Amino acid sequence: MIGIIGAMDVEIELLKSDLDLEKKSERAQMVFYQGKLKGKEVVLVKSGIGKVNAAVCTQILVDDFSVDKVIFTGVAGAVDKKLDVGDIVISTDTIQHDVNSTVMGYELGEIAEMNKAKFIADQTLISLAKDAGEKLIEEGATIKVVTGRVLSGDQFIADDEKVEWLKETFGGYCAEMEGAAVGQACFLNDLPFVIIRSMSDKADGSADVDYSTFMEKAANRSYRIVEEMLDHI
Ligand code: ADE
Numbered sequence: 001m002i003g004i005i006g007a008m009d010v011e012i013e014l015l016k017s018d019l020d021l022e023k024k025s026e027r028a029q030m031v032f033y034q035g036k037l038k039g040k041e042v043v044l045v046k047s048g049i050g051k052v053n054a055a056v057c058t059q060i061l062v063d064d065f066s067v068d069k070v071i072f073t074g075v076a077g078a079v080d081k082k083l084d085v086g087d088i089v090i091s092t093d094t095i096q097h098d099v100n101s102t103v104m105g106y107e108l109g110e111i112a113e114m115n116k117a118k119f120i121a122d123q124t125l126i127s128l129a130k131d132a133g134e135k136l137i138e139e140g141a142t143i144k145v146v147t148g149r150v151l152s153g154d155q156f157i158a159d160d161e162k163v164e165w166l167k168e169t170f171g172g173y174c175a176e177m178e179g180a181a182v183g184q185a186c187f188l189n190d191l192p193f194v195i196i197r198s199m200s201d202k203a204d205g206s207a208d209v210d211y212s213t214f215m216e217k218a219a220n221r222s223y224r225i226v227e228e229m230l231d232h233i
Helices: 009-018 051-065 123-138 160-170 179-188 207-230
Strands: 002-006 020-027 030-037 040-046 069-078 088-096 145-152 172-176 193-201
Touching (some): 002 009, 002 051, 002 207, 009 030, 009 040, 009 069, 009 207, 030 051, 051 069, 051 179, 069 179, 069 207, 088 123, 088 172, 123 145, 123 193, 123 207, 145 160, 145 179, 160 172, 172 193, 179 193, 193 207
Parallel strands (some): 069 193, 145 172
Antiparallel strands (some): 030 040, 069 172
16 A cells, blocks of 8 residues: 655646545544545645645555655755756655754754664665656656755745755755655654655745745646656556
């Protein structure tokens, strides 16, 4: 069983419309859609925005739906300067950029006592996502598909200086609000995961406007990667 998470309606609605629905159930105010997508058993869910929602959602997928892998699909703000709106970042790993226990002697992003900042995505899922991205490009999409670090925090980033700080401090490719929580929850449960994000904005001073303008188009790009991946899983 494959768990597929998006944070918002726009990030799951196309997948939902393609899903051959078998069962719908509700837990923790989240609706889980179980069924077949591209012939594969999946459970699709909107987690809601932010790290806590994403972590709770992932744990429910593990406990109640016995998923054996998790794919997150959605949009993000670009942190790497070579990325434009619409481009895709496939996670190599994820870090929570808003975790700070430095006064206790930990690195920025490092979770106290867990001695861990990075949650590493699954190599097989990364390869599948990369192949799916290449297919999209072959079919005429004028986008870049890169692998890189996904940064998560309970903050919408809309500030050039913060973007520079994120790049310098963590070497991130994009900023969003859920991926590292999914990564941490998957790590705790020993499950493979990958985060797929299409850029809706550049996390700068115009991020709020760009986000509203391009969110839907970006979400659709990420959706197409997931659908293509499912053919080969
Ligand atoms: N999701 C999309 N754009 C984002 C941004 N700029 N910051 C955080 N999450 C985002």
